[in-house]
Amino acid sequence: MDYGTAQHLRVPQGMLGQSLTDLIGNTPLLRLSRVCPAGNVFAKAEWFNPGQSAKDRAAWKIIREAERAGKLGGGKVLLDSTSGNTGIAYAMIGAARGHPVRLCVPANVTPSRVKILKAYGAELILTDPTLSSDGAILKARELYRESPERYFYADQYSNENNWKAHFETTGPEIWAQSEARVTHFVATLGTAGTFVGASRYLKSRNPAIQVIEVQPDSPFHGLEGMKHMESSIVPALYDPKLADRKMVVRTEVAYRAVIDLARSEGLLCGVSAGAALAAARQVAEENPQGVVVTIFPDGGLKYLSEHFWDANL
Amino acid sequence: MTAVIEIPSALQRFVDNQRKIAVEGDTIQHAFEDLVGRFSALQQQIYDEKGQIRSFINIYVNDEDIRYGKYLETELKPGDVIQIVPSIAGGR
Known part of the structure; x- marks a missing residue:
């Protein structure tokens, strides 16, 4: 077939190539063997989305x-x-x-x-x-x-389509990628959309799955994207009864985990991923037979101006 | 020497819900020692385990970021306004 002129490359819209929004979701599930050798921790690498976050x-x-x-x-x-x-x-x-x-x-x-x-x-x-x-x-x-x-x-804090996005995509992806073996799901809270949507889906597939929410330990924190619910305007879509367990993470512990991810796994992640790892690692160490899945909401490039990289934590 | 520290909303619960507190001290270091001496719950909010100001806290004197100047040795004048601002904000 002759593709020799530009005229021949004109095809009806939608026939060739993908649109930007086709690339959203279906992120990899990474196995974290070096930062958590004592347990089985897996993370959804959400910076693989085209806007580089969940x-x-x-x-x-x-x-x-x-x-x-x-x-x-x-x-x-x-x-x-x-x-x-x-x-x-x-x-x-x-x-x-x-x-x-x-x-x-x-x-x-x-x-x-x-x-x-x-x-x-x-x-x-x-x-x-x-x-x-x-x-x-x-x-x-x-x-x-x-x-x-x-x-x-759009009101992301109250919009039902926020958590439904994760019910329809993040939850099913975790279920499939873990081959239905996930036992614990750990997620940080911002709008709470990821935690609420993915948790509801996973519980619908297996009510025995433990879902664990993670917040900063104080209203005063350096964990961009995360919310200390008790002291904030609480998002309407947050369901405080959903979590089987609530964990808190101090800012410096999360920063240390971000550095661990970069230096031990080669993963440059954002600060909320550090909080997610700190909590997931603890859950995995307490449940060495479990399959612990967490979410790394974004990558680290946007955080390179932060001072913790040099702070000798 | 009296300056005023503006307390961010996330820290007001540790200082009896005050928004501004007059402090004594001729440098930022001394002003913070005065503040934390009076409100001990601030110790672990402002300082890390090594006694350093936590890395995500930016301090401004009269709207100037002091990190790139004398930092905690910055001298204070009467009436100076000190702001404590986390370098990043919560929420999404």
């Missing part, structure tokens, strides 16, 4: 369902508050689907996050850093109240 899953489900319902499109602006990864996912998918994106972001997020969001063309409103993510939430609510007709307020 948040692609929720953002894509939220946007897809809003498009279907006619809430997004025709120039409506996607509005939300975010400290980074969901914002990156909104900005990326928004750019790919032609939706303007406006995000309320605490002013103390890492500078590289701000640059990534701007690179995708998102409009940013920086909020009071001393109020953390709650300040960004309150600002987004205020903007929506002022002109509800302008916006689709």
Whole structure:
């Protein structure tokens, strides 16, 4: 067959190649033998998503369902508050689907996050850093109240499609990739979407699976993306009765685990992955016959400006 | 020498819910010692196990980040405003 001219390469849309959103999900399940030799710990490497975090899953489900319902499109602006990864996912998918994106972001997020969001063309409103993510939430609510007709307020903390994304993708992937042998599921809490969605799916397949949530040990912490529920605006989709066990991790312990992952496994991960590993490692050591699966929500490139790499923890 | 430390919302529970606290000290180091001396629950929130300021805490004096200057030896003047800001924010 002759493919010699550009004319011949024109094929109907959808026939050739993949779209960006086709690449979301189906991330690898990594075996962590060196950082946890005493147990069986596996992690979903969520930085293999095109936006390089687990948040692609929720953002894509939220946007897809809003498009279907006619809430997004025709120039409506996607509005939300975010400290980074969901914002990156909104900005990326928004750019790919032609939706303007406006995000309320605490002013103390890492500078590289701000640059990534701007690179995708998102409009940013920086909020009071001393109020953390709650300040960004309150600002987004205020903007929506002022002109509800302008916006689709995605509201990742309350949007049911956040946890459903993980019920439909993350949970089934863990079940299949662990060959139904998963005994413990460990996840950090941010919006709680990953924990709630994947836990509900896994419990539906095998109610004996233990699901374990992980929070920072204090309202004052350095674990970007994680929430200390007792002292924060609690996400509406969080289900406090779901966890069989609740664990807390001190910031420095999570940082140390991030360094372990880089130096012992060759995995450059974000700080919430460090918290996930610290908790999962403890669960695996207590259950040496178990199959412990956790989530590493993002990679480490966005955190290279943090000081803990040099802090001799 | 009296300066004012602005307490971030996540730490207010450890200081009787105060948002601003007047502290004595001619350097940042002394101002923090004064603060933690009066509110001992702050010790493990602000310092790590080695007694260093925790790596994720940024300190600003009158909106200037002191990490790249004299850091804890930064001298204070009466009325200076000190902010404690975690370098990254929680939430998603």
